[in-house]
Amino acid sequence: MRYVRFILDGKKHLGAREGDKIRILGEASLESLLAAGVDLETYASQQTSGRLVSEADITFLPVVEHPAKIFCIGLNYADHTKESKYEQPTYPTIFPRYDTSLVGHGQPIIRPRVSDTLDYEGELAVVLKKGGRHIAKEDALDCIAGYALFNDGSVREYQFLSPQWTVGKNFDATGAFGPELVTASEVPAGAKGLLLETRLNGKVVQSASTDTMVFDIATLISVISEAITLEASDVIVTGTPSGIGWAREPKLLMRPGDVCEVSVTGFAPLRNTIADEAEASGSVKAPRAA
Template structure:
């Protein structure tokens, strides 16, 4: 089953089931609200066919997750290109929902940086509350898998030892287009080809079998720290091939076409645009 959050003509959003030849609108405002119901699998079988034959307008998959947990340094190839030691434990950081955009929305390049990078990643969406889940049961709480590009503002990331400031700029993180339930994929979504191209040039090409920490280990580890909730998003890390790891370094530019693909799940296609700097208010004058 493939589920999504789509934009409606009236400006609202709706959860949807994306079948091979049609899209069915579900009676929930977004996928996160659907996943909050313990019976979401059965409830997702209902729905009314979306009129028209055009591809739906995808909103961020879960627009407002309770948590967005991300991993750094989770592929050996990326660890090597960044010159980091292999971590003993998952390297975790967070994002806020203001960073999330839909599968075909523009990536906004911050006006304060010229060092914006790409990071193709497998996304995991939680489907049931989970706390202290052992690894051998961790996949039971996964609702499904999606595609993420953890677009990163490198100079801001490296201002401090913590990653957050470079990872959660407004409107930089495409997620979607759909959630694919685990029954359609290998266990833990392992062994899927993952690719990122920029302006038609392949920059990253790997497989999710190369994750240092598997989906099961990640979910178990995070659930030991905090309760995972339905709709929570986990981005599992990126393989080698990022712009910062090249010589010379390569960065996204206004007009760059960023395409992120994971076998069996789907594709993000995002054009990069420069953030418009807000106009400065004129200085007030005081008459004496």
């Protein structure tokens, strides 16, 4: 099944893809269904009375608008670690994202007015249907509801103002998430063997196999659960490969009017334009990094 979350006629809806159309399933969110223990593999097939609409008629929302938690994984592809001038960690680099930073497919990623260092990071995200503590690696994949695409838009200037990356990874409307949740049964176990690519204005800037993750998805679920209780609708954003704009010379940063697209084998692509944050009267700009 492939689920989408969207606005139509001023209301939020959940839908499921049927060919080139989307069937309206109602107003429930994926996070509410997951929290209630609903089986997403079969739910859509039981909701057949909703009307079919065209993708052109809807406004996409983040596929999960308010996850219980969002964990992002840094330095999870060795080639990206190398280009970032870090030593490869032997333990996953974990940092949070917050739902105020999320934006849907087809909606603009916002370059903040306090910085011009907005960079792309194409990634695969995992959405959980259940969790717990001390989840064994061999049981971890059973916790997955499905997968979606993510663009971990990063304001580099703020990311490196401190040893913790959280602020630079959480500017409003910088984390694109969608366009669809593909349930686990439609994806190879652990999302192995998929080609992840990012394109900026049509040019491939990142390309790697998910097989080259340093910590695979089952390991990430198991390791995080050693410390933190995982819950239904938690999201794990699994890391980006090499090719980020910040590591290039000259740097390749996202500008208003640019189009950034993330694709993974078997998924509808996640595509967003870049727009500047609207100026507000009385605002004070933050200091620039040295």
